[in-house]
Amino acid sequence: MIPLLHDFTNETVLIFGGGPVGARKARRFAREARVIVVSPAFADRGFGDADLIRAAPAAADVPAWLERTAPALVVAATDDATVNGAVADAARDRGTLVNRADRSGDREVDSVVVPATVREDPVTVAVATGGTAPALSKYLRQELEETVDGAGEMARACAGLREELKSRDVPAARRREIVTDVVNSPDVWTALRTGASNYRQVIEDVLGEELSTGGDGE
Numbered sequence: 001m002i003p004l005l006h007d008f009t010n011e012t013v014l015i016f017g018g019g020p021v022g023a024r025k026a027r028r029f030a031r032e033a034r035v036i037v038v039s040p041a042f043a044d045r046g047f048g049d050a051d052l053i054r055a056a057p058a059a060a061d062v063p064a065w066l067e068r069t070a071p072a073l074v075v076a077a078t079d080d081a082t083v084n085g086a087v088a089d090a091a092r093d094r095g096t097l098v099n100r101a102d103r104s105g106d107r108e109v110d111s112v113v114v115p116a117t118v119r120e121d122p123v124t125v126a127v128a129t130g131g132t133a134p135a136l137s138k139y140l141r142q143e144l145e146e147t148v149d150g151a152g153e154m155a156r157a158c159a160g161l162r163e164e165l166k167s168r169d170v171p172a173a174r175r176r177e178i179v180t181d182v183v184n185s186p187d188v189w190t191a192l193r194t195g196a197s198n199y200r201q202v203i204e205d206v207l208g209e210e211l212s213t214g215g216d217g218e
């Protein structure tokens with residue numbers, strides 16, 4: 001399987017199953033998509049701002065739900081393997097992406113896996129284990145949270161610097177050198193992580209230095 005980032009803006013994600021797993025997937029997708037969760041019962045968990053629809057579709061009813069809601073992605077997260085299988089079949093018939101929460105091998109065509117994710121906008125890091133060890137994905141995600149801390153602000157600093165340096169016609173090679181130095185600077189990371197600095201300040205400091213040295217490489 002190959003990781004890709006998918007924009008779900010203005011798309012619908014349809015989830016079957018309102019247990020803890022359905023709730024987790026609902027929260028995940030509700031940050032961007034319109035999410036509908038269909039289930040006879042709902043766990044006492046957050047579902048983001050998903051629409052919760054109380055129903056217990058039989059396998060034969062599943063295609064009509066996809067027809068009605070036209071989702072970009074459908075999630076099978078019930079504890080009924082027959083219903084989950086019907087969800088996968090209906091998705092394949094429509095050419096819709098499907099995530100089966102109860103499966104890690106024998107995947108359906110067009111199936112997708114939800115990776116463990118660390119997010120500090122605009123930075124995203126995703127971890128998967130080929131379905132073999134979700135608990136390991138979660139562990140690595142927790143470890144990576146420390147590494148990624150401050151990366152959102154660092155990304156904004158780099159983006160701002162690239163833009164400013166381009167607009168000042170700084171040669172591309174020098175531009176790359178400056179941005180690479182900033183990304184590799186332990187001092188900048190520490191300043192961003194502790195709040196001692198922010199991305200605007202970093203841009204200002206680096207540009208100030210560059211201009212005062214006349215961009216002669218040092």
Ligand SMILES: C[C@@]1(CC(=O)O)c2cc3[nH]c(cc4nc(cc5[nH]c(cc(n2)[C@H]1CCC(=O)O)[C@@](C)(CC(=O)O)[C@@H]5CCC(=O)O)C(CC(=O)O)=C4CCC(=O)O)c(CCC(=O)O)c3CC(=O)O
Pocket residue numbers: 024025028099100101102103104105112113114115116117127128129130131132133134135136137138141
């Ligand atoms: C294939 C996949 C399909 C999919 O759901 O996309 C899948 C399938 C299954 N998960 C199972 C179990 C658990 N899953 C978790 C947790 C997470 N599972 C997630 C993803 C995935 N799970 C996909 C593969 C990703 C990869 O390649 O690693 C995460 C990363 C993302 C998310 O779900 O949001 C999220 C961590 C989020 C975070 O915190 O960062 C825990 C830990 C816990 O809950 O604390 C357990 C219990 C411990 C264990 O068993 O490892 C079972 C057995 C069910 C049973 O026993 O019946 C199956 C089915 C099977 O394996 O057959």
Ligand SMILES: NC(=O)C1=CN([C@@H]2O[C@H](COP(=O)(O)OP(=O)(O)OC[C@H]3O[C@@H](n4cnc5c(N)ncnc54)[C@H](O)[C@@H]3O)[C@@H](O)[C@H]2O)C=CC1
Pocket residue numbers: 016017018019020021022038039040041042043055056057058077078079080083100101102103134
């Ligand atoms: N991907 C993952 O991270 C994990 C996956 N799993 C798998 O996912 C499944 C769901 O996990 P949990 O939420 O913990 O299970 P759960 O048993 O707590 O929840 C299942 C939900 O499905 C609903 N449901 C039952 N029949 C339905 C139907 N016909 N239509 C719609 N909804 C229906 C139930 O009312 C319940 O809300 C498990 O059976 C397991 O196979 C389990 C743990 C983690």
